[in-house]
Amino acid sequence: MLTIANVRRAAQSLKAEGNDVSHARLASRLHLDLAEVRRFVSGINGLEKELDIIVADYSFRGLVYMHAADKLRQRGERVTIAALAKELGIGREGVQNALRRNPERARLLGIVSQGSINLEIRERMYADVIHNLFRRRKPISAAEIARQTSFDKGSIHKDLEKMPGLKDFLKKC
Structure with a gap:
């Protein structure tokens, strides 16, 4: 009843x-x-x-995605495709296809890719290594960072191209 x-x-x-x-x-x-x-x-x-x-009607999927992204942010989580899929209870492929059909929706949702998360982690690690080298008054170079982090020098150069702040700091040293 x-x-x-x-x-x-x-x-x-x-x-x-x-x-x-x-x-x-x-x-x-x-x-x-x-x-x-x-x-x-x-x-x-x-x-x-x-x-x-x-009352977000499921014919307006954009509202549903925005609501799910807001809930993730309120909990302090990053908005990724995997997190959205889990929040919405659908597969990752469904979220990826929806964002492929409407690429502006990904920008509006502020989706963070796994690659950019990994780059952020490496940036913090590089900054920490550079800080330690600077504090010990050792020469700061990509080769020295490679020795400290066990990454190859080529990948460090590629990463530093994407990190203008650290790249400028290395040029000054």
């Missing part, structure tokens, strides 16, 4: 589990038809707002 109390309890249990409250999840929790739940909730003035129901 569909009552306001039942809908409120279902919404509270969804929130307690850490899920967003949507018409589809409410219908699933209440074991009722989606159209019936949607009609009931929208028919009662202010109930959608009270229950904080996500």
Whole structure:
């Protein structure tokens, strides 16, 4: 039976589990038809707002992706394809295909690629090595960084091309 109390309890249990409250999840929790739940909730003035129901229609996938990206940022996580796929409950290929069809959406979502995350990690590592060499008053060069980090010199040069701050610092030394 569909009552306001039942809908409120279902919404509270969804929130307690850490899920967003949507018409589809409410219908699933209440074991009722989606159209019936949607009609009931929208028919009662202010109930959608009270229950904080996500009304992003899945025909507007961009809104769904934006909401998932915002949730990731609020939790302090990076917005990556893998994280979006996990948040949305779909495969990585689905997210990649959606972003391939709408490349501007990836820019709007602020998606960080795994390559840029790895580059950021290497940049911090290079900066730490350079700082230690500078502190010990040793000569700073790509060869010395390669010895300290066990990376080859060629990959360090490629990385430094992508890191203008460190590249400029190396030129000064």
